[in-house]
Amino acid sequence: METIENLVISLTGKDNMLADANLRKLENISSGNDKVAAFIPSFLSMLESSNSFVRTRGLRLLVLNSNKDYGNLIEGHLSDLLNMLNDKSPIAVRQLLKSLPILAERRPDLKNQIIEALAKASFSQYRDSMAPLLEKDREIALDILGK
Known part of the structure; x- marks a missing residue:
C-alpha cells in the first residue's frame, strides 16, 4: 500500500525517477490537506543529505507545507535552510532562491530573516556561468519580497 510515510521514505532512496515521481505525488497531496506536514522533521533532515537531489526534494516539500x-x-x-544559499550545488541554490518568496508568503513571520539572508548571500564561489544566474534569481526573489 502506498502510504504517505512510504512516499516520504522513497525520497531519499537511490531510485531518482521513483523519488521524483513520489515527490510530485506528495506535492499534490500537500495542496489538499495537512497530512504531509506531519513529516516536516523528515524534510528538515533531508536538507543535511550529501545528495543535492534529496536536499532539493526536502526543500520543496518543506516550503510547500510551511x-x-x-x-x-x-x-x-531556519538558519539551516538559509545555509543552503551556500550549497555546493548551484542548482540546489537556484531552487532555494525560487522557493524563498513562497516560504515568506506562507510564513510572513520569517520574511525579514529571509530578506536579510538574501541580501548577505554571495555567489562568488560558483563558476562564471552560474554566478550571474544566481544573482539574477536573487534579484527576482528580492523583488517579489518587496526589497
Missing part, C-alpha cells in the same frame, strides 16, 4: 508547521519547526531550523 504554512502547516504547527510546531514552528521551520523557524527553529
